[in-house]
Amino acid sequence: MELVLVPQRDPEQPAKHQLGPEHSPHSPLSIHDLTVAYDRRPVLWDVDLDVPSGKLVTIVGPNGAGKSTLLKAALGLVPKASGRIRVFGKTMKQQRSQVAYVPQRESVDWDFPISALDVVAMGRYGVLGWCRPVRRRQKEEALVALDRVGMADMAARQISQLSGGQQQRVFLARALAQDAQLFLMDEPLASVDAATEEAIIEVLRALRTEGRTVVVVHHDLQTVPDYFDHAILLNMRVVANGPVEEVFTPEALRQTYGGQLTILSEASERLARRSRVEHP
């Protein structure tokens, strides 16, 4: 009888071995060693991060820092040069239904012949399955999602008849309709009116209350302390990653943004003022 030698596995740490040493099995989104390049020009370099569970997380950084690319790479929409993505400890492919993506508003043609309700109903397609037509039930679920963003009375409108902010809310409603645990949103607050911003933030907070995790690419540093719990400062690599109070320091901001600092120092000052008020 021949003896086959099998390499011994440490019986105590099978899960860790599967995940790779850096991955926390509980993180909604865990990114390890991610490098993305367009035409040999790196956009993201060795990005490592764990997104905390049940928090409102923002990714901030200057233009061209790779914020949108980070979301797209996590979702597998752009090819990665290297790196591993885990969603709640599994691959993105296994967890697709748990991840809702809100693309940038400019990424689609808003002249497309489709109503707001039909766009939101796309969020239910995954549950519906292949080749099944949308029925009344999915439309009702879509209407509930539209109502959550305050757009129920706009359901029948063709999407080109909506304002920019309303279009953004339709995109958000489509993600809500999917009933996911992790939300990845690309600039949902870019060039929207004040009413929309308020409505969106309210929805994000409700999602947090429900224990879901929301990751938002954001451009307005001034509002970061008010809106988010956790910030990831990104400029090709992760400059800082942690609770907003810890991460939003002038030094970290300077590292992220280089010279362009006038607004930034203002924002961190605001933060400092706020924490003085909260912890005198």
Place this chain on the structure above:
Amino acid sequence: MMLATAGATWWEAFERALLLRDANTVWVVLGVLALGLASGSVGAFLVLRRRALTADAISHATLPGIAVAFMVMVGMGLAGKSMIGLLVGAYIAGLLAMAVIVLIQRTTRLKDDAAIGIVLSVFFGVGICMLSLIQQMPAGNAAGLESFIFGKAAAMLPGDALLIGIVSIIIMLTLAIFFKELGVLCFDESWAAARGWPVLALDFLLTGLVALVTVLAIQTVGLVLAIALLIIPASTALLWSRRLVVVVIGSALVGGFSAWLGAMLSATIPKLPTGPIIVLVCASLFFLSLFLGRRGVLPRWLGKRSLSRRVDRQHVLRACWEIIESSDEEDISMGDLLAKRSWSERELATVVERCMRAGTLQRVDGDIIRLTSEGKERARRVVRNHRLWEAYLVHHADIAPSHVDRDADAIEHILDEDLVKSLEQLLGASAGEVPRSPHAINGGGGAA
């Protein structure tokens, strides 16, 4: 007399075609009808996916496929003109062209339209060369191969029509089955990919269907005009509807109707080529829709005109209100009114005339006018909206008061009741009251 006879025969011929009295016409008409329906419905997705030019490349690229298929069949000792054999060759060449386009797009930094143009012209050039070589070949009867370039619907045999019919039904069934998936692909590809839909496979499906329709169309309308049957019906339908289902079905109907009428006309009038006539019928529908369609030029122009007229009337009413407000007199002279805004005497006279017709102004005598009671009510509302909006901008949008007048001008005319109510709430204005203007009122009103 001559004319009457000619008219009668023309009508008789059309009637013969209409009632399908000729066995030949029956097959041609049924064949092109199926083709029109299929290409219209596929075309809707193609246009919405912004791939119109790709279809043109595919149709031009079918030519070398036809030539190669012919040579292979001659080489195998077959007659060389089995229609199915030629069409299979065309289909393979069309897909090959598509693959080359994708390859160029992925591996080089060439722009999409350049890649498409290169593939289109190179494949077509190769095809033409092959055709002239074939015509010098001793074996096989190559006559008629060039009819694929401009199409020859009249030569359609019952078998051809049957083939077109069956394939068209398959195409439309496939579209119906994957309607939802293709819709997502066309609307928001990156979201579909993020959700895990196989975007690439869906794209192949759509391209495969387009190539299939194209191959059917080259026989009828020719490969040069095949693109028309894909793009024009869809563009026509898009001028009418804002719903995907309606656009797809409408596009199919436009395609089907054009093909049917075109075939009728060419059967009626001797020596008229079917393919180009179909395209022209389709184009006429498109131009008609361009003006009359719900999203066409005419309704848009009418809507714009009615808005700008309303804005003009509101400007006059507001100017009247402001003059009365500062002078405490009911009479308004045209001169004062003229000084309020930068309008010419003639423009003002026209607008005032329209206001009188609408019953908001009345002429006292000569150059003196007054607001009617209805006019006063309207003017009050207009001024109120204007000032509410100005106040909103001043208090809530950090705009200097001197810049406000313009912005308020632009937006007050489209304020709806809900918005006015929320402005009132926001500014704590009580309903009905006209607030004071936040800036000095410009023009002759104060000086009078």
